[in-house]
Amino acid sequence: MNNLFTELENQNKxxxxxxxxxxxTLEEFLGQSNVISQNSPILNLLRTNRLFSMIFWGTPGCGKTTLARLIATKTNANFIEISAVTSGVKDIKDAVENAKASLRTGSKTILFIDEIHRYSKTQQDALLPHLENGTLFLIGSTTENPSFQVVPALLSRVQVVRLNSIDDDSMNKIIKKGFAYLAKNYLPMDCESGAIDFIINLARGDARYALNVVENAYFASDLKDNRRNLTVKIIEEICQKRNTRYSQQEHYDCASAFQKSLRGSDPDAAIYYLAKMIAAGEDPRFIARRLITCAAEDVGNADPNALNxxxxxxxxxELLGLPEGRIPLAQAVIYVARAKKSNETxxxxDMALADIEAGNDFPPPMHLRDAHYKDAKNYGFGVGxxxxxxxxxxxxxxxxDELVGKKYTK
Structure with missing residues (x-):
C-alpha cells in the first residue's frame, strides 16, 4: 500500500x-464571470443538460480547455480531446466513429479541438456533416480571431464565445492557491511582500504561465531552517524577460490603435503602440507603411512635409534595420502625431471614385481633349x-458638363 501511495506521489511530482x-468544478473556475455568471446563456443551457457547438476564443491560459472539460463533466458527455497541431482528418473520422458508438448507448459526445485555427479548410470542412446531423458537438479553442481563421461554413454552425484574460483579483487567488498547495505538499514558505503582484504583472492574464512561475520560483528559492524563502529577485532571475503576447488579432488591433492615435494627435499613445509592435517583432517596414498612409490620409495638405x-x-x-531603425521611426511618429490634420485628400x-463607380463616368469637355495629332481639331478636340x-x-x-459645380475638395 505504501508503495502505491509513493508511486502516486511521484507521479504528481x-x-x-x-x-x-x-x-x-464550475464553482472553482475563476476569471470568466461574463461566460459562466448565474444567468449566463451557457450556464442556463447546462442546467437543462443541453449542448451546442462552440468555439472558445481567448488569450493563452484563460481557461479554454478547462471550461470545455467542465462542460463535458457537467453534461455527462463523452469527451474526446485532440490538438489541431498533431491531428488531421483521420483523427476526426476516428472521433466520429467513437461518437456514433456513444450515441447508440444514449450518450452525447463533445469533440474538443485545441488550436482549431491550425486546421486547414479541408480539415475544418470534414467536421461539417457531423455537426449538421448531430453526431457530435464541437468545442474548439483558439487564440486567434475565428472570423479570420475559421471557415464561414463552420462559423455558421457554432457560437463564438469570447473568454477574457484572467483579471488581477482572480489571478491573485490562483497564485495564492498555488503557493498553498506547494507549502502543504512540500515545505512551508515565506513570500516577500510584492512577489504575488510581480507575478500578476508578469502573467498578464495567463493563469498557466503564472502557476509555472509559482512552481519554478518556489523550487528555486532559498532554503533556510526547512522553509522556503521566495523573493521578487528570485522570480526576476527565473523569468528573465516575458515574451510580448502578440497574436494575429493583436497585430491588427495594435496597428489600428497606432494609426488612430496618430490621427487623434496623441504622440504618447502612438509611441507606446510603436514600442509594442517593435517589441513583438513586427516588421518595421509594415509600421513605416502605416505611418506613410496616415501622413497622406490624416495629415494631407495641412502639413505636406509629414509625408516626406x-x-x-x-x-x-531599410538602411538601418533594427534596433537603430526605431529612432527615425519614433521621430516620424512624433512628427505625424503632432502635425495639423486634414482628411480632405x-x-x-473617395468621393470622386464613388461617383465613377456609380456610373457618373463622363468624357472630358471637347476643349480639354488631346489635340496633338493631325486632324484632331477637325473633330473639335482642343478647340477653344x-x-x-x-x-x-x-x-x-x-x-x-454633367458634373459642373461638383465639389470634391473643401
Missing part, C-alpha cells in the same frame, strides 16, 4: 502545478482651350 490545480518625413523614415528603416478621391498661364483669370470649364 511530474505533473505541472498548472495541471494539478486545474479546476474540477514618413517616407524618409521608411528609407531609414482621402475624402476627395485657354492656356491658363496666359489668362489666369479667364473662366474655363474643366469638369464634364
Amino acid at each position: 511530474q505533473i505541472p502545478l498548472a495541471e494539478l490545480l486545474r479546476p474540477k 518625413v514618413a517616407i524618409n523614415a521608411y528609407k531609414a528603416v 482621402v475624402m476627395a478621391i 482651350y485657354i492656356y491658363s498661364h496666359n489668362a489666369p483669370k479667364e473662366y474655363q470649364q474643366f469638369l464634364p
Whole structure:
C-alpha cells in the first residue's frame, strides 16, 4: 500500500502545478464571470443538460480547455480531446466513429479541438456533416480571431464565445492557491511582500504561465531552517524577460490603435503602440507603411512635409534595420502625431471614385481633349482651350458638363 501511495506521489511530482490545480468544478473556475455568471446563456443551457457547438476564443491560459472539460463533466458527455497541431482528418473520422458508438448507448459526445485555427479548410470542412446531423458537438479553442481563421461554413454552425484574460483579483487567488498547495505538499514558505503582484504583472492574464512561475520560483528559492524563502529577485532571475503576447488579432488591433492615435494627435499613445509592435517583432517596414498612409490620409495638405518625413523614415528603416531603425521611426511618429490634420485628400478621391463607380463616368469637355495629332481639331478636340498661364483669370470649364459645380475638395 505504501508503495502505491509513493508511486502516486511521484507521479504528481511530474505533473505541472498548472495541471494539478486545474479546476474540477464550475464553482472553482475563476476569471470568466461574463461566460459562466448565474444567468449566463451557457450556464442556463447546462442546467437543462443541453449542448451546442462552440468555439472558445481567448488569450493563452484563460481557461479554454478547462471550461470545455467542465462542460463535458457537467453534461455527462463523452469527451474526446485532440490538438489541431498533431491531428488531421483521420483523427476526426476516428472521433466520429467513437461518437456514433456513444450515441447508440444514449450518450452525447463533445469533440474538443485545441488550436482549431491550425486546421486547414479541408480539415475544418470534414467536421461539417457531423455537426449538421448531430453526431457530435464541437468545442474548439483558439487564440486567434475565428472570423479570420475559421471557415464561414463552420462559423455558421457554432457560437463564438469570447473568454477574457484572467483579471488581477482572480489571478491573485490562483497564485495564492498555488503557493498553498506547494507549502502543504512540500515545505512551508515565506513570500516577500510584492512577489504575488510581480507575478500578476508578469502573467498578464495567463493563469498557466503564472502557476509555472509559482512552481519554478518556489523550487528555486532559498532554503533556510526547512522553509522556503521566495523573493521578487528570485522570480526576476527565473523569468528573465516575458515574451510580448502578440497574436494575429493583436497585430491588427495594435496597428489600428497606432494609426488612430496618430490621427487623434496623441504622440504618447502612438509611441507606446510603436514600442509594442517593435517589441513583438513586427516588421518595421509594415509600421513605416502605416505611418506613410496616415501622413497622406490624416495629415494631407495641412502639413505636406509629414509625408516626406514618413517616407524618409521608411528609407531609414531599410538602411538601418533594427534596433537603430526605431529612432527615425519614433521621430516620424512624433512628427505625424503632432502635425495639423486634414482628411480632405482621402475624402476627395473617395468621393470622386464613388461617383465613377456609380456610373457618373463622363468624357472630358471637347476643349480639354488631346489635340496633338493631325486632324484632331477637325473633330473639335482642343478647340477653344485657354492656356491658363496666359489668362489666369479667364473662366474655363474643366469638369464634364454633367458634373459642373461638383465639389470634391473643401
